[in-house]
Amino acid sequence: MKYFLLVFLLCFIYSCQQKQTKSLENQKDSTTHVPITTTTDEYLITDTSFGKINKATRYNDLEKMFGKNNIQDTINYGAEGMDSFIVTKIFSNTPNEIVVTWQLDKFHNAIAAVDCFQQNSPYHTTDSLKTGSTLEKLVQVNGKKINFYGTGWDYGGLITSYNNGKFKKSNIFFSLNSTPDASSKVMGDKELNTDMPMVKENLKKLFISKISLSLHNEK
Numbered sequence: 001m002k003y004f005l006l007v008f009l010l011c012f013i014y015s016c017q018q019k020q021t022k023s024l025e026n027q028k029d030s031t032t033h034v035p036i037t038t039t040t041d042e043y044l045i046t047d048t049s050f051g052k053i054n055k056a057t058r059y060n061d062l063e064k065m066f067g068k069n070n071i072q073d074t075i076n077y078g079a080e081g082m083d084s085f086i087v088t089k090i091f092s093n094t095p096n097e098i099v100v101t102w103q104l105d106k107f108h109n110a111i112a113a114v115d116c117f118q119q120n121s122p123y124h125t126t127d128s129l130k131t132g133s134t135l136e137k138l139v140q141v142n143g144k145k146i147n148f149y150g151t152g153w154d155y156g157g158l159i160t161s162y163n164n165g166k167f168k169k170s171n172i173f174f175s176l177n178s179t180p181d182a183s184s185k186v187m188g189d190k191e192l193n194t195d196m197p198m199v200k201e202n203l204k205k206l207f208i209s210k211i212s213l214s215l216h217n218e219k
Contacts, residue, residue, distance in 0.1 A: 143165045177207060
């Protein structure tokens with residue numbers, strides 16, 4: 001009889017311990033779980049997302065988001081036509097057009113970058129920067145001078161330094177172009193910066209022509 005009583009007692013103690021452990025685990029889960037928040041602005045560009053697209057997005061996700069008929073793979077060429085690679089265009093030849101570049105070894109499975117470049121593109125940053133925004137506004141948001149190559153050639157408008165400004169460590173990148181009435185002094189194969197008098201005179205005639213979000217190294 002004593003033996004059965006001892007066995008019953010041990011089983012009861014073990015059952016209580018199990019319930020207590022499970023209760024603690026549930027409490028731990030409820031306190032450490034943080035829901036993932038998503039933006040309600042489908043045109044907002046942040047350091048981790050381009051509208052509805054983020055690092056986890058795959059090709060089949062794009063089809064669900066934008067519709068199969070609005071997506072097509074096409075060939076893009078690099079500067080000076082030296083490289084060619086397949087990209088995915090969404091809403092091609094419309095103001096909403098965006099271009100998805102895939103990581104070379106993970107085609108259709110891992111996004112390297114997302115770009116927009118149409119003149120009336122609705123995509124914008126939290127600072128309201130978009131294609132067409134002036135270099136003057138970009139400098140104001142960056143908070144520091146900006147170095148860039150002159151416009152009008154294959155590497156034209158490439159920004160080379162944000163000089164420890166806001167966008168120094170950002171995953172968002174901008175390319176520049178110039179209006180037809182801009183000075184020839186801001187064009188050509190040379191590096192310029194926004195502190196130069198000839199650039200200051202053209203800050204409103206230089207504008208953002210492309211916005212790119214890099215997701216390759218996004219953490």
